[in-house]
Amino acid sequence: xxxxxxxxxxxxxxxxxxxxxxxxxxxxxxxxxxxxxxxxxxxxxxxxxxxxxxxxxxxxxxxxxxxxxxxxxxxxxxxxxxxxxxxxxxxxxxxxxxxxxxxxxxxxx
Amino acid sequence: xxxxxxxxxxxxxxxxxxxxxxxxxxxxxxxxxxxxxxxxxxxxxxxxxxxxxxxxxxxxxxxxxxxxxxxxxxxxxxxxxxxxxxxxxxxxxxxxxxxxxxxxxxxxxxxxxxxxxxx
Numbered sequence: 001x002x003x004x005x006x007x008x009x010x011x012x013x014x015x016x017x018x019x020x021x022x023x024x025x026x027x028x029x030x031x032x033x034x035x036x037x038x039x040x041x042x043x044x045x046x047x048x049x050x051x052x053x054x055x056x057x058x059x060x061x062x063x064x065x066x067x068x069x070x071x072x073x074x075x076x077x078x079x080x081x082x083x084x085x086x087x088x089x090x091x092x093x094x095x096x097x098x099x100x101x102x103x104x105x106x107x108x109x
Numbered sequence: 110x111x112x113x114x115x116x117x118x119x120x121x122x123x124x125x126x127x128x129x130x131x132x133x134x135x136x137x138x139x140x141x142x143x144x145x146x147x148x149x150x151x152x153x154x155x156x157x158x159x160x161x162x163x164x165x166x167x168x169x170x171x172x173x174x175x176x177x178x179x180x181x182x183x184x185x186x187x188x189x190x191x192x193x194x195x196x197x198x199x200x201x202x203x204x205x206x207x208x209x210x211x212x213x214x215x216x217x218x219x220x221x222x223x224x225x226x227x228x
Binding site (some may be wrong): 004042044049094095097 | 154217221
């Protein structure tokens with residue numbers, strides 16, 4: 001069945017560092033791809049999405065591109081901030097959503 | 110606030126007891142989803158409704174679990190004879206889906222979850 005694999009955390013970076021969180025997927029067809037974020041003590045929020053191949057999703061300085069050839073949807077940000085500390089989930093689906101296990105990100109001031 | 114709401118936010122129960130959770134979706138949303146998230150894992154799909162019809166159930170949803178959405182608005186998730194392995198965060202999400210839409214994508218909005226602890 002469909003699945004998502006993302007890099008394990010925790011990932012610890014200094015403020016203003018470049019961030020990449022890798023995500024690859026296995027799917028029949030071409031489902032929509034997502035990054036969700038869960039800030040401490042808060043609910044799950046959609047960070048960005050891409051609904052077809054070569055689409056780039058972006059929000060709050062984060063970006064991810066739907067790569068059909070490499071079945072990847074890596075999350076990037078050029079300069080992270082302390083407020084970006086959270087758990088990030090890569091996910092896919094157009095009805096039920098299938099999530100990866102999550103990557104905890106710590107940003108140090 | 111017009112987001113998805115869930116009650117209670119926390120529930121502690123003893124093994125063998127029954128528990129029921131409620132989810133109130135965004136008012137105009139016709140689809141409602143239940144997920145379960147255990148510590149250190151991503152959410153896992155349990156079931157979803159379109160209006161009052163339950164369209165899909167995961168194999169994770171054992172016979173002890175039942176979900177309803179009687180009037181196509183709020184939904185309840187009941188767990189009978191709870192076990193310690195049922196301890197998790199139960200998440201509800203809703204979305205708006207229209208037949209004939211060009212895109213199959215419909216954004217799901219998540220509630221804050223109900224944290225269940227089974228002692």
